[in-house]
Amino acid sequence: MKWRMTLFGLSLPLAAGALAMMIAGGAVAQDKTVTVVLSEEPDIVDPCESSRSNIGRIVKQNITETLTEIDPKDGSITPRLATAWEQVDELTWRFTLREGVKFHDGSDFNAENAVIAINRTLNPNQDCEVRLKFFGNIKLMPAAVDTYTLEVKTETPQPILPTLMGTMTITGPKTQEAKGTQNPVGTGPYKFVSWTPGQEVVLERFDGYWGDKPEAEGARYIWRNESAVRAAMVATGEADIAPNIALQDATDPKMDFSYFNSETSRLRIDLTRAPLDDIRVRQALNYAIDREAMRGTIFSKDVVPSTNLVVPSISGHNPDLKVWPYDPAKAKELLAAAKADGVPVDNEITILGRLGIYPNATEAMEATHAMLQEAGFNVKLQMVEVNQWVDIFTRPYAEDRGPVLQQAQHDNNSGDAVFTVFFKYGCEGPQSTICDKEIDRLIAEASAATGDKRRELWQALFRRLHEDIVPDVMMFHMVGYTRINPRLDFTPSLSTNSELQISQIKFN
Amino acid sequence: MGTYLARRAVHSFVSLAGLLILVFFLARLTGDPTNLYLPLDATLEARQEFAERHGFNDPVIVQFGRFLSGLAEFDLGTSIRKHRPAADVVLEAIPVTLGLAAVTMIVALLGAIVVGSLAAYRPGRIFDRLASVISLASASAPDFWVAITAILLFAVTLGWLPTSGTGGFAIEYWIMPIGVLLIRPFGLMVQVVRGSMLTALSSAYVKTARAKGVTERAVIFVHALRNGMLPVITVASDQAAGIANGAVIVETIFGWPGVGKLMIDSILYRDFAVIQASILITAAVIFTINIVVDIAYAVLDPRIRHH
Numbered sequence: 145m146k147w148r149m150t151l152f153g154l155s156l157p158l159a160a161g162a163l164a165m166m167i168a169g170g171a172v173a174q175d176k177t178v179t180v181v182l183s184e185e186p187d188i189v190d191p192c193e194s195s196r197s198n199i200g201r202i203v204k205q206n207i208t209e210t211l212t213e214i215d216p217k218d219g220s221i222t223p224r225l226a227t228a229w230e231q232v233d234e235l236t237w238r239f240t241l242r243e244g245v246k247f248h249d250g251s252d253f254n255a256e257n258a259v260i261a262i263n264r265t266l267n268p269n270q271d272c273e274v275r276l277k278f279f280g281n282i283k284l285m286p287a288a289v290d291t292y293t294l295e296v297k298t299e300t301p302q303p304i305l306p307t308l309m310g311t312m313t314i315t316g317p318k319t320q321e322a323k324g325t326q327n328p329v330g331t332g333p334y335k336f337v338s339w340t341p342g343q344e345v346v347l348e349r350f351d352g353y354w355g356d357k358p359e360a361e362g363a364r365y366i367w368r369n370e371s372a373v374r375a376a377m378v379a380t381g382e383a384d385i386a387p388n389i390a391l392q393d394a395t396d397p398k399m400d401f402s403y404f405n406s407e408t409s410r411l412r413i414d415l416t417r418a419p420l421d422d423i424r425v426r427q428a429l430n431y432a433i434d435r436e437a438m439r440g441t442i443f444s445k446d447v448v449p450s451t452n453l454v455v456p457s458i459s460g461h462n463p464d465l466k467v468w469p470y471d472p473a474k475a476k477e478l479l480a481a482a483k484a485d486g487v488p489v490d491n492e493i494t495i496l497g498r499l500g501i502y503p504n505a506t507e508a509m510e511a512t513h514a515m516l517q518e519a520g521f522n523v524k525l526q527m528v529e530v531n532q533w534v535d536i537f538t539r540p541y542a543e544d545r546g547p548v549l550q551q552a553q554h555d556n557n558s559g560d561a562v563f564t565v566f567f568k569y570g571c572e573g574p575q576s577t578i579c580d581k582e583i584d585r586l587i588a589e590a591s592a593a594t595g596d597k598r599r600e601l602w603q604a605l606f607r608r609l610h611e612d613i614v615p616d617v618m619m620f621h622m623v624g625y626t627r628i629n630p631r632l633d634f635t636p637s638l639s640t641n642s643e644l645q646i647s648q649i650k651f652n
Numbered sequence: 653m654g655t656y657l658a659r660r661a662v663h664s665f666v667s668l669a670g671l672l673i674l675v676f677f678l679a680r681l682t683g684d685p686t687n688l689y690l691p692l693d694a695t696l697e698a699r700q701e702f703a704e705r706h707g708f709n710d711p712v713i714v715q716f717g718r719f720l721s722g723l724a725e726f727d728l729g730t731s732i733r734k735h736r737p738a739a740d741v742v743l744e745a746i747p748v749t750l751g752l753a754a755v756t757m758i759v760a761l762l763g764a765i766v767v768g769s770l771a772a773y774r775p776g777r778i779f780d781r782l783a784s785v786i787s788l789a790s791a792s793a794p795d796f797w798v799a800i801t802a803i804l805l806f807a808v809t810l811g812w813l814p815t816s817g818t819g820g821f822a823i824e825y826w827i828m829p830i831g832v833l834l835i836r837p838f839g840l841m842v843q844v845v846r847g848s849m850l851t852a853l854s855s856a857y858v859k860t861a862r863a864k865g866v867t868e869r870a871v872i873f874v875h876a877l878r879n880g881m882l883p884v885i886t887v888a889s890d891q892a893a894g895i896a897n898g899a900v901i902v903e904t905i906f907g908w909p910g911v912g913k914l915m916i917d918s919i920l921y922r923d924f925a926v927i928q929a930s931i932l933i934t935a936a937v938i939f940t941i942n943i944v945v946d947i948a949y950a951v952l953d954p955r956i957r958h959h
Binding site for chain 1: 693694
C-alpha cells in the first residue's frame with residue numbers, strides 16, 4: 145500500500161503542472177507583432193550577409209533597404225531608396241536618391257552615406273556574401289555627385305547594374321567597418337532591437353520610416369531545426385509564419401502555401417568525358433528519366449518539369465522549349481547508334497549526389513540510377529557531403545576525373561538570367577563544363593543589351609543549350625512550403641526564399 | 653583528500669592535453685572549410701583569399717602553434733561562423749545543457765531509487781513486473797520519436813504545454829525536454845537499483861538488522877540502499893556525463909541552445925575554434941563530475957574513505 149501512496153505522490157506535481165499549463169494556455173500571439181520561426185539560427189545579423197536565406201529574411205527590406213528592388217512577379221526593377229537611374233555612358237550609372245530618408249540612428253540618407261555603405265559591403269578584406277555572390281567579378285567605384293545623386297563607375301560595362309543594386313543593402317554610416325556587426329542600422333520600416341544568441345531576434349516598427357506605416361508593430365524571429373516543430377508552432381499559434389517547412393508537414397491546405405522557391409534541380413553532365421561528349425548519349429540520358437513518376441512521390445506534386453535553369457519569372461526564361469518526354473525505347477536507340485559509331489557507351493558513369501541538397505535527395509538519385517540502368521547505361525551512384533561535392537563541382541577540375549553526372553540545384557531569384565548563364569555555361573564559368581563559341585557570344589551580347597533585346601538573347605541562349613548542346617539532365621523547378629497562421633494576410637512568393645518583408649503583412 | 657584531488661587534477665590535465673591535440677589535428681584532417689563558407693559562385697581568388705585570411709593555407713603545425721600561443725593567453729580563438737569569440741559562444745551554451753543535465757539526473761535518480769527499491773522489495777510481484785516492463789521499454793525508447801510525438805500530443809492536440817523553446821526557462825517549457833531526456837537514464841537506473849537492492853536485501857547484515865527489529869523502512873532506505881547505491885552512482889555519473897556532453901536530440905527538437913547542438917553544428921561547418929573550445933570546456937565539466945562522484949563514493953562507503 146505504501147508504494148501506491150508514493151507513486152501517487154510523485155504523479156501529483158506532474159498533474160498539477162499540466163493543469164497550470166492548461167490555464168496559462170500557451171503563448172498565443174494575438175498582438176500585432178509577427179513571430180517568424182526560421183529553420184536555423186542566424187550565425188550573424190550583418191546586412192552584408194543578407195543574401196543568405198535566414199539572414200535575409202530578418203534583415204533585407206526590414207532593417208536595411210536597397211537602392212532598387214526586384215519584383216518577384218516578373219523580375220522588373222522598381223525604385224526603393226533610389227527614385228530613378230540612368231546610364232550616363234557604358235561605364236557609368238547615375239542614381240537619384242530618395243530625399244527625406246533617415247537611418248534608425250538619426251543619420252541622414254544621402255549619396256555620401258550610400259558610398260560608405262557600398263564600400264563597406266565591397267571591402268575586399270572581408271568576406272561579405274553579397275560581395276562574393278554578386279560582385280565577385282565586378283569592381284564598383286561609387287561617388288557622391290551632390291547630396292542626392294550617386295554615381296557608380298565600373299571597369300567593365302554593367303548594363304544590369306540597377307538589378308545588381310537590388311542585392312546591395314544600405315547600412316548606416318556609423319556601422320562598424322568589419323563584418324559582424326551586432327547592431328544593424330538601416331533605413332527600413334523596422335529597426336533592430338535585440339539579438340539574444342540561441343533565443344531570438346527582435347525588431348520594432350520604425351516611426352521615422354519614409355514610406356507607408358506598416359500594420360505590424362514589430363517582429364520576433366525564433367528558430368527550430370525540426371520542420372515538424374515549426375509547423376506545430378504555427379498550428380498552436382506560438383508562431384505566425386514558418387517560411388520553410390517540409391512537404392510531409394504541409395498537411396493543412398488552410399495554412400500551408402506552396403511557392404516556387406527559385407531553385408531548379410538538374411544533373412550537370414560533364415561534357416568533356418566520354419561517352420558524355422556525344423550528344424546522342426546526353427539526349428538518351430534525358431529520354432531515360434521518367435520525371436512524372438518522380439513527381440508527387442519523391443518530389444512534391446507541385447514541382448514543374450524544367451527546360452531552363454531559371455524559373456519562368458526570371459527575365460530570359462524561354463517558355464517555348466519542350467520538356468524531354470520519357471521514352472526509354474528512344475534512349476536505347478540513341479545509345480545503340482552511338483555505340484555503332486564507336487562511342488564507348490559502356491564506360492562506367494558516376495552519378496555524384498549531394499546528401500540533403502533538397503528533400504529526398506538520395507531517393508531521387510536512387511530512382512535516377514535505376515532508370516538509367518534500365519535504359520542500358522553503366523552507372524554507379526555515389527552520395528557525398530557538401531565539401532567534397534563543391535570540390536568536384538567547381539574549377540579547377542581534377543585532370544583524372546571520369547564521366548560524372550552531378551546532382552545540382554541552382555537558385556536565381558535575382559531577376560536576370562545573367563546570374564546563371566556565365567557561371568554555369570560560359571567557357572570561363574567557374575562551374576561550367578562546356579565551351580561553346582555561340583554561347584559565349586550570346587552571353588557577351590546579352591550582358592551588354594537591355595530590355596526586350598536582352599531577354600530575346602537570353603532566350604536564344606537557353607534554346608541553344610536545351611536543343612543543340614544538352615549540358616544537363618533537367619529535372620524540376622522546385623517548390624517550398626510556408627505555413628502561415630490564418631490571422632495573417634500574406635502570400636509567399638519567389639522572394640520568400642531570401643526575404644520576408646514584414647511591412648507587406650496584413651492582419652485578417 | 654587534498655593529495656587525492658591534486659593527483660586527479662594532474663591526471664585530468666594530461667588527458668585533456670592529449671584530447672585537445674587529437675581534436676586539433678583530427679578536425680583539420682576533414683579539410684579546408686572554405687567551400688562551406690563561401691557561396692558557390694565565389695571566384696577562385698576569393699576562395700584563396702578566404703583561406704589565406706583564416707590561416708588555412710599554413711602548415712597544420714603552424715596553425716597548432718598559433719592555437720597554443722592563444723591558449724597561453726586564455727584566448728580560444730574566434731568563431732568563423734559567428735564572428736564572435738569562441739569561448740563566449742560556448743559559455744552561453746554550457747549553462748543550458750548543464751541545467752538540462754542536472755534536473756534530468758536528479759529526477760531520474762530519485763525516481764529510479766524509489767521504483768527500483770520497491771521492485772526489489774517483493775521480487776516477482778506485480779509491481780516488480782510492471783516496473784521491469786516499463787523500465788526496459790523506456791531504456792530502449794527512441795527519444796527522437798518520443799519528442800515529436802509528445803509535441804503533437806501535449807502541445808498541438810491537447811494544448812497543455814508549449815511546443816518548444818526555453819520561454820525564459822519557465823517551468824512549463826522544461827516538462828517535455830526533461831521528460832524526454834530522463835526516459836533512458838531512468839529506465840536504465842531502475843534496472844541497476846533493482847539488481848543491486850536484490851543483492852543487498854538478501855545479505856547477512858539486512859537479516860541482522862531485521863532480527864534486531866529495525867523497521868522495514870529503515871532496512872530498505874538506510875541499511876540496504878546505502879550499500880546498493882555504489883553501482884547506481886557509477887551508472888548515473890556515466891549518464892550525466894553523456895547528457896553534459898550535449899543532449900543533441902532534445903536540444904535540436906526543442907530549440908534549446910545547448911552545447912550538444914553547438915558542437916554538432918561546429919563540426920558540420922568546420923568551425924575549428926568552437927569545436928576546440930567546446931571540447932575543452934565540456935571536458936572540464938566532466939572532470940568535475942568525476943571528482944564529485946569520487947567524493948560521493950567516499951561518503952557512501954566508509955571502506956573507500958579509510959583507504
